[in-house]
Amino acid sequence: MKTTPDNSGDVRLSKISKTYGSFTAVHPLDLTVPEGSFFALLGASGCGKTTTLRMIAGLEEPTTGTVRLGDQDVTHLPPYKRPVNTVFQSYALFPHLDIFENVAFGLRRRGVKSVKKQVEEMLELVQLGEQARKKPHQLSGGQQQRVAVARALINHPKVLLLDEPLGALDLKLRRQMQLELKRIQTEVGITFVHVTHDQEEAMTMADTVAVMNGGRVEQLGAPADLYENPRTTFVANFLGTSNLIEAEVGTRSGDDLVLRAGDGKLVLPTARCTAPAAAGGKVLVGIRPEKISLTHADDAGEIPAGRNRLTGKIADASFIGVSTQYVVDSPVCPGLSVYVQNVERDGRLVPGADVVLHWSPAHTFALDAAQAIDAGTGEEVAA
């Protein structure tokens, strides 16, 4: 295998698409995953993320477009000729082989003679040295998962593909494995492409996240960037929670845009409005629940000037330890979510209380009102 000094671990998808009969699983897609990065494809089930991954692995042939690894066009290469390896959903370990032979499988197929040292090192890396002679069914889910990673990584692939690798694990183990996978990726420096429907998992692990919906990439970027600056309602709702309020574009004042929501006005930096902002047009104003402060209506006078504010009535409050989550009904928008850190709890903030919600204009974003306001809500539980 010839390795070019740089970019040989890039994954470049150009115009790839996949259709099954009349169903389009993946719409023509351009995507570049830079070498050495941890890249996550995030979306609800059926959004095309797994199909995209399988096209990189060679397990599906794209209907159109090309797959390149570095400078090599691998579109029509069968999987066994591609320098990529996959960690399958539910692992697909060979049940008739022990852990050692499972891990050695790829090396043996490529005619590597002395596999013992390499396999032992790899089992050490995933902390399974003791289990080498056990069969897969004798291991726990987390251990099987590590075998699956070891079995793929030992081949030093240019790209490691992970298809919902943590989906079968319980929450605590999942958190632990997320950190472990991240550690391994940093250690070996191989490009990881990770498919998941868990937005927290994607944000914790990946350098870059591509949010997919309906066979298309909705938005691509660093986790924090996606979270703070969602460009579609799907991304705003799928990554965390967003309050979206319908508003009408009013005037501009300097770098700010003034909007009317009901009889109040909301201000945001013009740069944070991704919608066409002609005066009189409709937009959706977005604000994350944790950015909102909650003040009892009696203390409304103490709120600093220059903050966006809405009035409302607390409909529900749930205490979850680090914070309290409120649902506030406001005349302009019912069911606003507000998360308040439990630092100094105001005893008056109980359901039925009149409150003022206020937040900094800088935390406000605006989206095109032509989209479905509830896209991406509640779909996280699917898959």
Place this chain on the structure above:
Amino acid sequence: MSTLTEAPPPLSPEAPGEKPPRRRGRFTPYWLLLPGMLWLIVFFALPMVYQASTSVQQGSLEQGYKVTWHFATYWDALDAYWPQFLRSVCYAAAATVLCLLLGYPLAYLIAFRAGRWRNLIMVLVIAPFFTSFLIRTLAWKTILADNGPVVHVLNTLHVLDLTGWLGWTAGDRVLATPLAVVCGLTYNFLPFMILPLYTSLERIDGRLHEAAGDLYARPWTTFRKVTFPLSMPGVVSGTLLTFIPAAGDYVNAELLGSTDTRMIGNVIQTQFLRVLDYPTAAALSFILMAAILAMVTLYIRRSGTEDLV
């Protein structure tokens, strides 16, 4: 009352203080076993005991038989009929190998490639069972008839020269030769090979094939290293289901063979029904059973299938 340290049990609609329900149905499993056990005792265990006693009796039909613990019958029977034993094992083994060679690709095709045709092909595999074993074997008599098309084609292609040289056929005939008997056995027991093979192949997770491909195994290597080892339970049960009845079969040798192709089943049948030498017939039956048991045990040990998931 002590303080509550755990959640109170949910209230049941029944009155409090009622005794826990008695564990009824504790004997149900045994009742369910009973019919099968009775059947086995009457139709398997008792005849076995009866045959065992017959095998150590001496006497004649006219004077009656008496148990004399005459174990020499076993030795004499083995001494007289060992060629038929050997032949039975060879024919049954040949038929089993042929069944495996024919059945495996078909079972593989049904399990992985047949798609919507799967059920239709399965019905076709089982279809021969709709006619009697005897009639199907008689049909082979017609198929392999001396002036039939099969023999004609084989003759034209000089295949019969080769099989004749190997001692499988004699002259221009196929009927009444070892080849005919093995063909009959293969045909009759093929479904018993295909069904277990299909079952174990069909259970293999398709992602294992993908995983093997992903780990640089070419399709043929994937078959050798993943598919075939995982189908071993089917191979073992298929070969057993073929070999065991084939080794004791006498219909195929009777209808398609000649006096030179007599199998042990034919000998037992003749001893029981024509010669009326019941002790020898019974002894032969037990020897056959013991031999098959020994071979099967050895085979299962060697194939190590108990280790497979």
